[in-house]
Amino acid sequence: MTSTRFRDSARYWRTPLLPGADLLTAEYHDHAFTPHWHDAYTIPVIEAGAETYQYRGSRHVAEAGSVPVINPGEVHTGSRAIDEGWRYRVLYAPVDFLQQLANDIAGAEAPLPWFDADVIRDDDLARRLSHAHQLLEVNGDPLAAHAAMLDALSTLLVRYGRTRPDALQNAADDPRVNAMKTRLSDELAAPLTLAELADTVGLSPFHAARLFTRTTGLAPHAWRNQIRLQRTLAPLRAGVPVTDVAAASGFTDQSHFTRHFKRMFGVPPGRWQGN
Missing domain, CATH: 1.10.10.60 (Homeodomain-like)
Known part of the structure; x- marks a missing residue:
């Protein structure tokens, strides 16, 4: 089977269903992201190929079907892990939105959601996130898109949401x-x-x-x-x-x-x- 080389192509867009968020549909081959951080939670779904990135002192590889979440304010890079490059969808979720969703799930004030550095490999979660992202992008039925987004993000929080480790909190403070x-x-x-x-x-x-x-x-x-x-x-x-x-x-x-x-x-x- 012949592999496809991805090209550098990116589209940022927004939706009124999630004010303050940025969403990205992209593929990359030559582009490499220098060390940087975001104010929001970075929630990608790798759809094809593979990306490598430095995060918390280690090199990670995220292949198709994986969800390499990055916490807000944490430095990371990004580049191709294989010759073909990678294609992905990314939701940059505002901190206050994910915090409120965590509160709603808990039925009370919840700690700030935090995610481990390991790449999440969960086919079901990846499908939910990709499906929600696609519905938001086509700008069709807002009821279905909003429900899919809440389903995907709540699944992420319930399965993988953690509390920020004391060592990281102390260093940040x-x-x-x-x-x-x-x-x-x-x-x-x-x-x-x-x-x-x-x-x-x-x-x-x-x-x-x-x-x-x-x-x-x-x-x-x-x-x-x-x-x-x-x-x-x-x-x-x-x-x-x-x-x-x-x-x-x-x-x-x-x-x-x-x-x-x-x-x-x-x-x-x-x-x-x-x-």
Whole structure:
């Protein structure tokens, strides 16, 4: 049997049934995602081929029929695991939506849902997620699409939802790292040196950079670029011109913004905005 080589093709889209969410239908061969993170839960279904990615210090391979969930704020990469590449569907589910769904399932206030690093291999779950994604994409019967989405996501939570480990929570709550994140997030267009950042928490530049990178998985400058990129999504959705978004977000020019955006999302910002 002759294998099919996938091409780099991605379509981002949205649905009123899940406000604030982004959905992706894509296939990739040459594109490789650099280390990055999302504010939302990343819930992919691999439909063909295989993807490899670095996550929580290990290399994972997600083949067809698997569901490699990534928790919000956690750094990961992505590239082809086999010569053909991979094809998948992804739902970027807002944290507040999945939290409310977990509360509804529990009938009470539930802990923030968290997922293990291992690739989920569950054919039934993969079918539910893929089916819901397809119904949302064709924009047909909203009643059927909404029900399928809730069925798929509740199945994911019931079968694989966990509580965030204390070690991860404690690392995320380090007051020095939080102080540096705040400094990095304020006035994104303003220049900031590593020495100035280190002064925020009373550490040397070396120790500040090492602590920050060990805790977040990204160097301070790379983390700041991720914040910049995350904050471009809302104005892009609202139709703000790409040039204006780039300037307001602290990128030196539109080409600089486009280069970083494509590394994270697989498409240039103009095409992401136009989908």
